[in-house]
Amino acid sequence: CAGCEKPMGGMTINAAGKQWHPDCFVCKHCNQDLEHVAFYEKDGQPYCALDYHELFSTRCDYCGTPIEEKxxxxxxxxxxxxxxxxxxxxxxxxxxxxxxxxxxxxxxxxxxxxKFGHKCMGCGEYITGEFIGALGGDWHKECFVCAECGKAFTSATFFVRNNRPYCDQHQRTTATPTKNAPPVAVLEGRCANAYGHDYHPAHFQCSRCDKPLS
Ligand SMILES: [Zn+2]
Ligand SMILES: [Zn+2]
Ligand SMILES: [Zn+2]
Ligand SMILES: [Zn+2]
Ligand SMILES: [Zn+2]
Ligand SMILES: [Zn+2]
Ligand SMILES: [Zn+2]
Known part of the structure; x- marks a missing residue:
């Protein structure tokens, strides 16, 4: 007998590839008699349905209980x-x-x-594609242009006045130029596609959120 290891004699149950006394073919966990009910096998040992699911089933990450169906x-x-x-x-x-x-x-x-989206500092809409991190926020690529002439910056350097970017020419020729406006570097980000949607792949390029995106 696979249960008590004593010799077989009389009634024999053939289950899980082994022979059992009827009294020995019980759930390994709760000792329920399994002779007339559905049982599950794990490592050669029989279990009742309830204990099998409780002990060995995949668990739902949300509610923590076993998943028996799909x-x-x-x-x-x-x-x-x-x-x-x-x-x-x-x-x-x-x-x-x-x-x-x-x-x-x-x-x-x-x-x-x-909850987590980044609004463009230029147009105020959410950014789901390419973005530029600058001036303490994120911008659509096409929105990060000189506030005076609307042209894109040819280098990674621009000038700041009232938290708006200006090209080299217009930071000098505007009516009220800021003295010593510092050149500021641009961080460019590209969004990766995952799960059918775009999101920022690299948190270090994100100037707003404090949690990494997984
Ligand atoms: Zn036995
Ligand atoms: Zn059981
Ligand atoms: Zn669940
Ligand atoms: Zn929702
Ligand atoms: Zn924009
Ligand atoms: Zn300009
Ligand atoms: Zn972010």
Whole structure:
């Protein structure tokens, strides 16, 4: 007998590739008699359905309970269907949904932008593509231009007046030039595509948020 290791005799249960006395074929965890119920096997030992799921099933990263039915795999974790949702508004996602990620949690695009998005210092709209970090904020590439002539800067250097960028020519010729306006370096960022959406890949290029994006 695979349970008590004593010789077999009389009634024999063949299960999990071994022979058992009827009294010995019980759940390894709770000793429930498994002769007439569905059982699960793990490492050659039988378990009742409840204990098997409790002990060995994949757990939902949101609620922490075992997943017996369809699991959603995302972000390197598993979730119950319906437990993979925007942490702000509760909208549920499946594996084919587009969603944004912050701190390991999923968000719909709208809430992601409202909570963590970067607004362009030039036009005030959210930035989802290429951006430039300068003057304490982020800018659309096309919005980061000389405030006087609207031309893009040819080098990584520009001049600042009232927290607006100016080209070399216009920081000199404007009516009220600032004395000793310092040249300021530009940090350029490119957004990576992940999970069907764009986000900032490198936190050091982000001048606003204090948490790395995962
Ligand atoms: Zn036995
Ligand atoms: Zn059991
Ligand atoms: Zn769950
Ligand atoms: Zn949402
Ligand atoms: Zn803009
Ligand atoms: Zn200019
Ligand atoms: Zn950022």
């Amino acid at each position: 699991a959603i795999r995302a972000l390197g974790k598993t979730y119950h269907e319906g437990h993979f949702f925007c942490r702000q508004c509760g909208k549920t996602f499946d594996e084919s949904s587009a969603f944004m990620v912050y701190d390991g949690h999923p968000y719909c695009e709208k809430d992601y932008l409202e």
